[in-house]
Amino acid sequence: MKKLFTWIVVVLVHLAVAKGTLVLATLSGGPAPLWPALGFGVASALLFGRALTIPAVFLSAILTSLSIAVPVKAALTIACGSSLETFAFATLLLRVPASRSSGHEGLQQFLGYAVVAAVGATIGATFGTFAMYRLARAPIIDWSASWSLWWAGDALGVLAVTPVVLSLAAAQRRSVGWLAKAAAFLAVVVLCTWFVFSRRLGASYLFGLLPLLLLAVSFFGALGSRIATLVICVVAVSGTQRGSGPFAGPLLVENFLHLQIFLGAIVFSSHALVLLRREGSMRLPGMVLLFGWAAAGLLFHSLQKDGERFDAEHFDGLLANAQHDIRQRMTAYEEGLRAGVALFAAHPRVDDEA
DSSP: OHHHHHHHHHHHHHHHHHHHHHHHHHHHTSOOSOOHHHHHHHHHHHHHOHHHHHHHHHHHHHHHHHTTTOOHHHHHHHHHHHHHHHHHHHHHHTTSTTHHHHSOOSHHHHHHHHHHHHHHHHHHHHHHHHIIIIISOOOOSOHHHHHHHHHHHHHHHHHHHHHHHHHHHHOOOOOHHHHHHHHHHHHHHHHHHHHHTTSTTGGGGGGGGHHHHHHHHHHHHHHHHHHHHHHHHHHHHHHHHTTOSTTOSSOHHHHHHHHHHHHHHHHHHHHHHHHHHHHSOSHHHHHHHHHHHHHHHHHHHHHHHHHHHHHHHHHHHHHHHHHHHHHHHHHHHHHHHHHHHHHHHHOSOOOTTO
């Protein structure tokens, strides 16, 4: 009875996470740059076993696909890919030391997660793109770009979500004061990330989010850093898919790929900070990182402004050329009209044969 209840909970949570991700994806009309449902499914397989989790993932994947009118054949293919991908991730991660209990605390665990994420995500990307663009006949512009989006979204889902679920499952009971401070800090993270991703010119403030990870790992440890990372990723994806932020624009696939590169930088920075904290004091590494982030942020801000200035000058040049061409044509038309008026004025009678 307990296993049945656990199975139902896994199905419902996996389905809710997948549906929530798809709701955001429909706002932009494109794929999801982050797939948290896979990360939750992999964590469930590590915690409750593959025999319990894989059927739950299969059922949830079918229901998710059918809910957005995906043909049955394509939905079954996607579900098979999701199940096989979850099984492969769990099987490979079980070979990584301490992967089941606390995520990747050490360098060996971190490298293991990174390699497994890069390899395992190819399964879901291959099955998914084949099902959508061959079986469901969905419109596609660039197969390789769509496959890359799917692959990066699955890999980021495992790297960002699985350690959070495992860390929460292994976490000790915290005091009310600690929980209140953590909640207040996460609220600050949400506000700062939303500030960056709610405006088109937020690119200049992207590097300002990285020091938040340093504060999270310094005051709240690995768990705080991982939750803050997940919050930044979710808010960034939400803002971008709503059409705002530095990665919003008409080039949907290219912008999502750029967003995934940024999310990857956030995820890997968080894990690097956890490793540094585990090795010893954060004072010197923290100062070096802050200096590097500040320098990189200033450089990026300068390049961003230069790019905007170049685009503005280029647009002004095109506008001036268009105005010059229009003015020349209007002048030619005006001269032609004046010549016609002069012709009529010089000859009192102008008939069709003249």
